[in-house]
Amino acid sequence: MTHAFNHLTLADIARHLGVTFEGNAEQPIRGLATLKEAKPDQVAFLANRAYLKDLATTQAAAVLLHPEHGKHCPVPRLETDNPYLGYAKLSQLFDPLPARDKPGIHSTAVVADNVKLGKGVSIQAHAVVEEGVTLGDYVVVGAGSVVGADSVISERTRLHANVTVCHGVVIGKRVILQSGCVIGGDGFGFAHDGEGWHKIAQLGGVVLGDDVEVGSCSSIDRGALGDTVIGDDVKIDSQVQIAHNVTIGAHSALAGCVGIAGSTKVGKHCMLGGGVGLSGHLTICDGVQVTGMSLVTNSIHKPGVYSSGTGAMGNAQWRKNAVRFKQLDDIAKRLSRLEKNTRDT
Structure with a gap:
């Protein structure tokens, strides 16, 4: 469901969420805001009980909330069992970025002759798309981004400005790569002869599944021989380092500054808090949560929550x-x- 973000009504909002409401169906809705700051043409949401105090005085056109809080709402309400998820869905309707995409190739972009372009592709100013690349329908290559030779980027994937996708990388559908991230750079591979280091050529690639997001200035290294593989719907925050031949299972999430050493396998539905470090050649089973700033040096074979280190205290x-x-x-x-x-x- 797509709308110009300033032409929505309360009925449109309810229909998008699949919920009922009471109020003026034609009430214009021009944005989202907090309970405290919402204006009469904005929708607010209540997903945290800490903000329940702001509900009674909200000026919002309507509030998205759990049914248990409905009786306290002074304005039209949109009830759902998961208000935060509802907010996430609504936020997509008001995102102005897609409307700014202009299909076509900017005059300053450099695109090799044998690149395969799907329909509606947007290649923005000063981008470079090298030989043998395939770009699916409605792919956006942001300003200053580089797509290396023989890479494949599937439909509706977006590279924000100044993203680097190195050669031979395969990227799934609806992937979002934030500015400054590097996909497919060389892994940290060297052999020592007793006096100095000899570089090991990194001959593998990187495969990103569908609906992956990679935060700004994060790095996913290419494999030394096989591929580094990121599963479907994996969410990676900013300044994360994923080394060569790492595998991350579907629906996992990595917060900022996580570092994963080479050849470690992370299961599905795992969550790694900010600053977590995983040593190399480990196996982390499905359903593991590691709390922030923890260092994991042994494999984890049982789902659950794991921690290490101590919190800050007086010196x-x-x-x-x-x-x-x-x-x-x-x-x-x-x-x-x-x-x-x-x-x-």
């Missing part, structure tokens, strides 16, 4: 705890001896 307390941490091995040995002596007596 004096931290120094005491650091001393105690060094004493843990000695304490454990003393406890073992004490238990043995108790049993012997």
Whole structure:
């Protein structure tokens, strides 16, 4: 369902969400806003109970909320069991970016003669598309972006400005690559001869599934021999590093500054918090959540929530705890001896 973002009515909103409402069906809706800031031509949403205090005084045209909060709503309501998901769906209707896409090739873009272009493709200013590339229908190659030779980009995928897709990369449908990300750069592969390093040519590629999003300034390295593979609907935040031959299962999400070393396999429906590090050659099973700033050095074979490290505290307390941490091995040995002596007596 697509609308010019300033021509929607309350009825359009309800129909898009598949919910009912009470109120003026022809009420113009021109945007989304918070409960506190919404104007009479905007829709607000309530997805966090912490903002329930703002519901009674909202000036919104309507509020998207859970049925349990409906009786407290002073304006027309749109009830759904998952208001945050509803908000996500509505946000797409008001996104002005697609309306700015102009099919065609900008006069400053450089496109090789044997590139295959689908219908409605937009190649913007100063972009470069190298030989043997295939761009599916309605692909957008943003200003200053580069698509390397023999890469394949499927329909309705968007490269924002200054994205680099290296040679031989395969990208699925409806993928979003944010500015500055690099897909298919060389992995960190070197052999040492005792004095210096010798580069290992990275001969694999990268495969991104459908509906993947990669945040700004993130890097996904190409495989050393086989491919680095990112499954369908994986969401990757900004400044994430994914090394060569990593595999990430479908529907997983990686928050900012995650780093994954080479050949590690992450399962489906996993969530890695900000700053998480995974060592190389590990296997993380499906359904694992690793909390922020944790370092994982061993494979995880059971779904669940995993953490490492300690939260910040006052320096004096931290120094005491650091001393105690060094004493843990000695304490454990003393406890073992004490238990043995108790049993012997």
